[in-house]
Amino acid sequence: MDQVEIFKALSNKTRLQILNWLKEPALNFPDQPNADFENVGVCVGQIQNKAGLSQSTISEYLSILQRADLVSSTRVGQWTYYKRNKEGIKQLSKIINSEL
Amino acid sequence: MDQVEIFKALSNKTRLQILNWLKEPALNFPDQPNADFENVGVCVGQIQNKAGLSQSTISEYLSILQRADLVSSTRVGQWTYYKRNKEGIKQLSKIINSEL
DNA sequence: AATATATATCGACTTTTCCCGATATACCAA
DNA sequence: TTGGTATATCGGGAAAAGTCGATATATATT
Numbered sequence: 001m002d003q004v005e006i007f008k009a010l011s012n013k014t015r016l017q018i019l020n021w022l023k024e025p026a027l028n029f030p031d032q033p034n035a036d037f038e039n040v041g042v043c044v045g046q047i048q049n050k051a052g053l054s055q056s057t058i059s060e061y062l063s064i065l066q067r068a069d070l071v072s073s074t075r076v077g078q079w080t081y082y083k084r085n086k087e088g089i090k091q092l093s094k095i096i097n098s099e100l
Numbered sequence: 101m102d103q104v105e106i107f108k109a110l111s112n113k114t115r116l117q118i119l120n121w122l123k124e125p126a127l128n129f130p131d132q133p134n135a136d137f138e139n140v141g142v143c144v145g146q147i148q149n150k151a152g153l154s155q156s157t158i159s160e161y162l163s164i165l166q167r168a169d170l171v172s173s174t175r176v177g178q179w180t181y182y183k184r185n186k187e188g189i190k191q192l193s194k195i196i197n198s199e200l
Numbered sequence: 201a202a203t204a205t206a207t208a209t210c211g212a213c214t215t216t217t218c219c220c221g222a223t224a225t226a227c228c229a230a
Numbered sequence: 231t232t233g234g235t236a237t238a239t240c241g242g243g244a245a246a247a248g249t250c251g252a253t254a255t256a257t258a259t260t
Contacts (some may be wrong), residue, residue, distance in 0.1 A: 009112040010200075012248080016103060019200050044207060057249055059208055070200075078257045081221045091200050096193050099120050100110075100170070112218080142235060157219050159238055178227045180235045 006092055009068035014051050015061050019070060021050065022084045034081075040074050041083025089097075103199075106192055109168035114126050114151050115161050119170060121150065122184045134181075141183025 010016060021028040025037035029046045048058040055087030062082050065071045074081050110116060121128040125137035129146045148158040161180050165171045169188030174181050 003116060004111055007107050007116075009249085010107040011104055011111045013104050014248095016107075016199075023200070037159050045205095053248095054250055055207075056209080056251075059206095060249085064206085075207090075256090080207060089196070092200070093193065093196050096189070096196060099116075099123070100189050100192070108217090114218095145235095153218095154220055155237075156221075156239080159236095160219085163238085175226090175237090180237060 003095055006068045006070070006095075009064050009070060014053060015065055018047055018051065019065065019084065021047070022071065022082065025083070028084065034079070036075075037083070040076060041071075041081035043079040043081050045079075047082065049094070103195060106168045106170070106195075109170060112161070114153060115165055118147055118151065118161065119165065119184065121147070122171065122182065125183070134176075134179070137182050137183070140176060141172075141181035143179040143181050145179075147182065 007026060010019075011063065022042060023044050025032075028050065029037070029042050029051075032046050034040065034043070044055075044059060044062060047062070048055055051058055053061075062073070066073060066082070069085055069091065071082045071088075072085045073083075110119075111185070122142060125132075125142050129137070129142050130151065131149075132142060132146050134140065144155075144159060146160060147162070148155055151158055154163075162171065162173070166173060166182070169185055169191065171182045171188075172185045173183075
């Protein structure tokens with residue numbers, strides 16, 4: 001994964017917030033019907049509600065975060081659930097410590 | 101410091117390279133006359149030579165990195181020396197570990 | 201099959217970033 | 231004080247990102 005793409009993904013207030021929210025899904029998305037946060041994550045609509053931007057924008061943002069390996073997604077029925085990608089974030093931490 | 105600004109500063113290949121070069125100045129800038137890298141850093145011209153972009157662009161890039169607290173500068177005579185800002189980079193590491 | 205809902209993709213417009221050359225400023229040397 | 235070198239700032243054109251509404255696609259329900 002290109003390092004620049006990772007930092008670009010993080011260069012946006014809303015995307016940083018989303019990542020931060022996904023760290024504590026139970027706390028930040030109490031309204032989600034499917035509350036199996038650990039395994040599946042949070043669905044796009046919930047994230048959109050909280051962020052207050054358009055549906056298309058949030059969908060786009062989530063795919064930017066996913067391309068940067070910062071989140072991962074699972075489709076269940078008509079919903080797509082996104083969650084933090086621990087591995088990718090650990091990688092980022094490693095980059096910072098070894099190259100910057 | 102605004103987190104978004106930090107990540108924006110890192111969202112560019114050349115700026116990432118500069119930061120990486122400044123981690124090992126003696127290795128990466130063997131031609132610099134003033135070789136007191138630890139205390140003063142590397143001057144703009146040397147960085148420009150290595151990066152291969154215009155003088156104005158590199159000067160701008162260095163000030164972007166400085167605004168993000170990733171480097172610091174010292175003026176000595178007609179030269180401005182830039183070096184890594186350990187403290188700022190540690191802060192960044194902390195952000196990643198606590199918020200992402 | 202028809203309809204409803206959730207998400208993704210498209211096209212467009214605006215704002216920001218990239219990067220340059222030209223010029224200004226700061227300092228040094230003669 | 232005149233000229234030379236290093237860096238900073240300014241103005242601009244091209245490319246990328248931000249964000250939207252409209253539309254397409256996938257799935258579920260009836």
